[in-house]
Amino acid sequence: MSSALDFYFDFSSPYGYFAAMKIDDLAAKYGRQVAWHPILLGAIFKTTGAVPLVEIPLKGNYVRHDLVRTARLHQIPFKLPENFPISTLHTARAMLWINNNLGKTKAENFAKAAYQAYFVEGINIGEPEQIAQIATQLGMDGVTMVNTSSSEEIKNQLKTEIASAQNKGVFGSPYVIVDGEPFWGFDRFDQIELFLKNGQI
């Protein structure tokens, strides 16, 4: 079987949310799995000197417009949250905890639910109480999860994941690596599909 697509994303990234809504179907179409990797762009932006898109003069306004238009074109429900961007440290740790304790599928379900809570309903998914509630709604013990996902083990695991991503060249969200070939941005999903289809690009 072919190797999984490595999908890197920040829970506060709207284009990462778009990617999260589409990547499983895209991969499945070509018989591939997806390995979901939550990262924190804040940590990586210290290296690249980048700042959040919507905070940039001129570009910020454009991006707000582009997000709504792109969501509409891809038929993805979307509303830019009032609290944006937010720190998603606890969200990323929660996903790792679920992955470690309940498995990959539940972790991915949590990721999708968290993204939708934030970018559809405007729920602040950076806050532990909200994270617990999302997990609970998925049938997990959300309170225990939140209380134990700030362990040293999980903290270090997230740091290691982010360092590993950065070593692979990841600098934004979404960022997808397929058989060593890197793709940055939801814009590149057409190129990812070509690559999956033809084995080259």
Add this chain to the structure above:
Amino acid sequence: MSSALDFYFDFSSPYGYFAAMKIDDLAAKYGRQVAWHPILLGAIFKTTGAVPLVEIPLKGNYVRHDLVRTARLHQIPFKLPENFPISTLHTARAMLWINNNLGKTKAENFAKAAYQAYFVEGINIGEPEQIAQIATQLGMDGVTMVNTSSSEEIKNQLKTEIASAQNKGVFGSPYVIVDGEPFWGFDRFDQIELFLKNGQI
């Protein structure tokens, strides 16, 4: 007749070059003209705090890869020049001079020839001698053009053009405005086509 597509580009922008190779055909397909606007990103980056793509850690390496891959996919000849990025102040002024004195078509022919000289042959199109030669090869009096394109009139015209672009929200290259709808990046040519086709997006 419908209004022209406003196409903003910096002569040192490789994605601007890709756009320049494709935009006339795209517009013509929907019965539209293109108004070509050379700008200087350096001036606009002072507002947005942006830096040239390839100078950014991690992102720079990715962009170098993405450029080659994107050019190949769109069958556009491309080689990243050794001198990159460069100041294209003189190139932009030359295009305005040609537009003023010889008309829009010759100015666009010059723009395409300059872009190709830079991104295919690696010729430094920031230098007046090279600019003169490109114009001469197109049957213009390149030497006279270069000698007179640094007049106060042209200098002020370029400043006004850039200020006007910035007032319209332009912050990158390529940037296209169609009937008031803004599109940033060669990535957005599929959305431009949808907009031209359907009159909305």
